[in-house]
Each structure stands twice: as C-alpha cells, then as structure tokens.
Amino acid sequence: MVAAATIAVLPFIWLFMRDDPRQIGLRAYGETGDTVEAPVATGNPAARAIAVLGEAMKSRDFWLLAGSFFVCGASTNGLIGTHLVSAAFDCGIPEVRSATLLAVMGIFDLFGTTGSGWLSDRFNCRYLLFGYYGLRGLSLLFLPQALLGSTAALGAFVVFYGLDWIATVPPTVRLVSDVFGRERASIVFGWVVAAHQLGAAFAAYLAGLLRTQTGTYTTAFVSAGALCLIAAFGVLPIGRKARSLPVGGVTA
Numbered sequence: 001m002v003a004a005a006t007i008a009v010l011p012f013i014w015l016f017m018r019d020d021p022r023q024i025g026l027r028a029y030g031e032t033g034d035t036v037e038a039p040v041a042t043g044n045p046a047a048r049a050i051a052v053l054g055e056a057m058k059s060r061d062f063w064l065l066a067g068s069f070f071v072c073g074a075s076t077n078g079l080i081g082t083h084l085v086s087a088a089f090d091c092g093i094p095e096v097r098s099a100t101l102l103a104v105m106g107i108f109d110l111f112g113t114t115g116s117g118w119l120s121d122r123f124n125c126r127y128l129l130f131g132y133y134g135l136r137g138l139s140l141l142f143l144p145q146a147l148l149g150s151t152a153a154l155g156a157f158v159v160f161y162g163l164d165w166i167a168t169v170p171p172t173v174r175l176v177s178d179v180f181g182r183e184r185a186s187i188v189f190g191w192v193v194a195a196h197q198l199g200a201a202f203a204a205y206l207a208g209l210l211r212t213q214t215g216t217y218t219t220a221f222v223s224a225g226a227l228c229l230i231a232a233f234g235v236l237p238i239g240r241k242a243r244s245l246p247v248g249g250v251t252a
Helices: 002-016 045-058 060-090 095-120 125-148 153-162 169-180 182-214 216-235
Strands: none
Touching: 045 182, 060 095, 060 125, 060 169, 060 182, 060 216, 095 125, 095 153, 095 169, 125 153, 125 169, 125 216, 169 182, 182 216
16 A cells, blocks of 8 residues: 555656756745756766765764764654554553554654744754753653553653654754755755664664563663663764865765
C-alpha cells in the first residue's frame, strides 16, 4: 500500500513540484528585492550530493548537526517509536492501550512541530535545540518511573514527549541553511537526516538487545536520556565561529 501510494504521487511531483520559488516567478518566503532567475542545477545529482557531503564533512558544524540528529533518531523512531508498546506491556499496560499512547503522541506532535517552526523564525535555534534535547533527555530519565507509576504521570510524559517528538526538525533545518547556505541546505540536510536514520536503527537494535539481556528497558531509556543531554550541549557551538571553506562557498 505504501509503495502504491508513492507511485501514485510521482506524476504530480514530476509535473507540479519545483526546486525553487524563482522558477515560477516568486520570491522565497520573507525575501525582499527583485526576483532573480533561479539557478539551473547541472551535472549528475548523485555526484553533486557526494561532492557537497565532502565539503560539509570538513566543517565541525556538520558533525555537530549530524551527531545531534543521530541522537534525535535514536531517542524517537528507534527507541520510543519501536519499543514503547513493548515497554508498557512489560509494566502491565495492555497492547491496545499502549498503542494509544503513541497515537496521542502523534496528535500532540502536530502542535509541537508547528509551534517549533514558528519559534525557529523568531528565536535563536541553538537555544531552541538546547531546550528540546535537554527536556527530552529529562523526560526519558523519568519514563521508567512513569511506566510503573500513576496514569497521570504516564499521561504527562505522553503529552510532553509528543510536543517534543519532531520539534527538533525546524531549528535544525534553519541552522543547516544558515551555516551552509540556502543553495546547499537541502543536500546537507539530507545527509543529516541519514544520520538520524542511522541513530534510529542503532537504538532500535540496541534497546531490544538490552531488553533481552537485562529483562527491562530501563537501561535503554536512561542511556537515551543521557545522550539527549549530551546533544543539548553539543548544539550550542553550531555556527558560532564562521569561516569560509575554499570550495563551493560552504561556510562553517
């Protein structure tokens, strides 16, 4: 079904999607001044993606962004998305009710991510990410007690974590654009997202392994919480010391 839905939207993407607002005579959101002609991408797209990655890897900020998003993937898709239902079931919560917790998180995620986008246009994105990762880390440290505690405690975790689930994406996109420039931001962010998925795979496997070895998810939750706290401090230096790279105009 997913493959069929993907194939169905491909013609619409091919016919109507554009790479730049200037291709249809519009300015980018918030841009002022005369509209200039959109640049035309040339060359092999795969080769360009690899070339941009090579340039970005020379930057400390790329590793900080990729590292923080590795932690983001590990603490969301990899850990909570994959293992929350099993962890709740271990604590005596039925499967359907456990799955409902994830559904409620998804509802609050809509509000949290939208609000994060609004904040990212108005406040320092490094500080936003510091808050998001720091609070997420504290909530994961609290989760083992919430699973064994009252319904109110678990409900509070679900609402808070849902608001924070994808809130890291808008400020990360903004920082990537600020550091590497708008023309390369989409490619660099694609590689940063690859780190996110690696983190998700890492946590999905490791959390299951720890559960098998120890009989509980506590170690996995506490470890993920600690990683989030490390990531909170790791994002603070991003973009603080700007310098120009010799190739391609990428800044770091």
